Amino acid sequence: MKILYGIQGTGNGHITRARVMAKALAKKGLEVDYVFSGRPAGQYFDMEDFGNYQTFKGLSFVSEHGTISYLKTIQKARPLKMYKDIQNFDVSSYDLILNDFEPITAWAGRKAGKKVINISHQAVFTKDKVPSLGLGWLNRQILRNFAPSDIALGVHWYHYGQSIMPPFIEREVSSSSSSENVLVYMPFEDINEVVELLESQLDQEFVLYHPDVKAQRKVNNVLFRRACRTGFLKDLEESKGVIANAGFELSSEALCAGKKLLLKPLQGQFEQESNAETLRSLGLATVINGLDESELERWLLLPDNDAINYPSDPTPLVEWLISGDHTQPDVLCKQLWASISLPQFSRSVWSK
CATH class of the missing domain: 3.40.50.2000 (Glycogen Phosphorylase B;)
Structure with a gap:
């Protein structure tokens, strides 16, 4: 199986999730090409897990003093360049396209009639019951059309009784020391x-x-x-x-x-x-x-949180992806949540 994996490069969170996935995909011996967009190519770092990855300008929001500037976002956008990148991206050799809110590979896959599976945090906001603020008409259109997919698997801190996965957290550094920093x-x-x-x-x-x-x-x-x-x-x-x-x-x-x-x-x-x-x-x-x-x-002055044992190994997800049967994501999600212990002090809130 040959896989194309498109990752939004704005911020480091999407890359962190993709890094965990990349190691699990490599263990299965899968051939994966990685594509990133949303930040200048020279600003990526610690990218060894992604091999000979590609970068595109893509589209990202511009912020100033902790607030999104929609005017500067529009001024910085180059929609014609992104359109050409989508049209010129050849996805014919791929069996599956994975996507983490990356528009170029998602639209190229849709144009070619390829199956696109969205694995992202953004996908949870297309589900019912998930709390959301400011999800007006414009943001709904962005969620639907920014990086379209055939199957959307949201990643969130709680499942709300829906097909939502927990985050995969690979604690790469094991340290017994602590500080007051x-x-x-x-x-x-x-x-x-x-x-x-x-x-x-x-x-x-x-x-x-x-x-x-x-x-x-x-x-x-x-x-x-x-x-x-x-x-x-x-x-x-x-x-x-x-x-x-x-x-x-x-x-x-x-x-x-x-x-x-x-x-x-x-x-x-x-x-x-x-x-x-x-x-x-x-x-x-x-x-x-x-x-x-x-x-x-x-x-x-507040005390620490109770730790939550989110999973570190996405192998069940990888096996589900390569199985070819993507008809029951709810079964996968229930499997992933089965061993997670919710914090005692907020359990009543989580169960609502």
Whole structure:
């Protein structure tokens, strides 16, 4: 079987999920070509698991000071270039197309009449009963048409009684050591505004990852680190908590490691706003709307979360994909959720 796997490159969460999948696909000896779009080619890092991958410009949202700028998103978009990329992408040699909210491979597959299976967090918002904020007409159209598929398998923190999978979390760094540091990753915020917030709590040490950090350095109570997957996971495992925007994968990794969460969703981005509300309602995160010093001070006094044992091995999903029978995704999803223990303190909320 030859597989094409298209991955949205905006943010690191889609790539993290694809990395876990890539290792499981490789163990099965499958031939997989990886395609990424949504960020400049030179900004990808730690991509060894994807072999000779391809990149395209694609389409991504532009943010300023923690809020989506629709005007700059439109100004930066190059729809004619994306249209040509779709028309010129030859998918005839592939038996199956996997997609994680990547538009070029999804549309190329649809144009050629190939089966496209969407494995993404975005797919959960096409399901009933899943909490969502700001899911108006425009966002519904984006969900349906940005990266169309024949089968959509959503990935979420809870299944809500539907064909939704748990996140696969590969804890690559095993560490018995711990620190009192707090890990900070807020790529959609202005770095100077984030530092100003952190320096309001000089008695607390923070480890800050941000796209604008060019070299490691220590200033007052903030250790600046450049992007590095292994180093990031180590700092996550050793930290006492995580401050972040409300992306799906980092929140999932923090929940799996039992870390408390302080989240500021990207304003105007319904997925992040919905993520934050879901975790708040489940008692798993504190949510803030701005970089508020008093909210940070209160959050630092909170205890850790109970760890959630999300699975690390997507082999059951891979076997389902290569079986060719994709008619019963609910059976697969029930299998994946069977061994997961929900937090005791929020179990009544999860069962609703």
